[in-house]
Amino acid sequence: MDTSNRTRINFYIDGFNLYHAIKDLNRPELKWLDLRAVCEGFIDLQTQEIERIYYFSAMSTHRPRGLRRQEQYIKALRHTGVDVVLGKFFAKRRSCNNCQSTWWAHEEKRTDVNLALRLVLDAIDDKFDKAFIVSRDSDFVPAIREVVERCPEKRLCLLAPPNLKHSGDLKRCLPPSQQKNCLKSLKIIHLERAQLPDEVKDERGELIASRPIEWEQR
Numbered sequence: 001m002d003t004s005n006r007t008r009i010n011f012y013i014d015g016f017n018l019y020h021a022i023k024d025l026n027r028p029e030l031k032w033l034d035l036r037a038v039c040e041g042f043i044d045l046q047t048q049e050i051e052r053i054y055y056f057s058a059m060s061t062h063r064p065r066g067l068r069r070q071e072q073y074i075k076a077l078r079h080t081g082v083d084v085v086l087g088k089f090f091a092k093r094r095s096c097n098n099c100q101s102t103w104w105a106h107e108e109k110r111t112d113v114n115l116a117l118r119l120v121l122d123a124i125d126d127k128f129d130k131a132f133i134v135s136r137d138s139d140f141v142p143a144i145r146e147v148v149e150r151c152p153e154k155r156l157c158l159l160a161p162p163n164l165k166h167s168g169d170l171k172r173c174l175p176p177s178q179q180k181n182c183l184k185s186l187k188i189i190h191l192e193r194a195q196l197p198d199e200v201k202d203e204r205g206e207l208i209a210s211r212p213i214e215w216e217q218r
Contacts, residue, residue: 007048010128011039012119014135015057021161029217030191036080037194056115058087075209076200087111116143123147123154130155138169145173157182
C-alpha cells in the first residue's frame with residue numbers, strides 16, 4: 001500500500017495530566033494503558049499514520065512503591081514504540097507563614113517545557129502534518145500559539161483527559177476553523193478497550209514488564 005500521501009500524525013502526551021485524570025476515576029486498573037492503541041483509535045488508519053507518540057513524565061524517585069510501578073509502565077510503553085521523555089523531581093523546602101514550621105516537598109520539573117519544546121521544534125522541522133496534545137494544562141498556550149503563527153499549515157488537535165473539559169485557554173489558541181473538528185475527549189470506554197496485556201513480552205517470549213498488583217483488574 002502506498003503510504004506516501006498519508007497524513008503524518010504525532011501525539012504529545014502530558015503524562016501527569018493524564019495519570020491524575022485516570023487516578024480520579026478510582027479505577028486503578030485503567031492506569032495500565034496502551035497509549036499506542038489509544039492513539040490509533042483517534043486516527044483513520046487508511047489515510048493517516050502515526051509518526052511519533054511522545055509521553056512526557058518524570059520518575060518519582062522519592063516514592064519507592066510508586067517508582068516501581070512507574071518503571072514497569074515505562075518499560076511497557078517503550079516496547080510498544082512510545083518515546084518516553086523524562087523530566088525530574090526536585091526537593092524543595094516549604095514553610096508555613098503561620099506556624100513557621102518547614103518541611104521538604106518534591107516538585108516535578110521540565111515535563112511541560114520538554115513537551116512544549118518538542119511540539120514547536122517538530123512543527124518547524126516539518127515532522128508532522130497533524131498533532132494531538134493530550135492535556136488541558138494552560139501552560140502550553142505559548143507553544144500552541146507559536147505553532148499556529150509560525151506553521152499555519154499544521155493542524156493541532158486537543159485531546160482532553162477522561163472526565164475533564166477542555167481548557168478554554170487552549171481552545172482559544174486554535175484557529176476558529178479548526179475548533180469544531182479538533183477538540184476530542186478521552187472517554188472511559190477508550191481506556192477500557194486499550195489495556196496492555198498483564199505480561200508484556202518480547203518476540204522471544206521474554207518478560208519485559210508486568211502489570212503492578214495495585215493495578216490489577218478487579
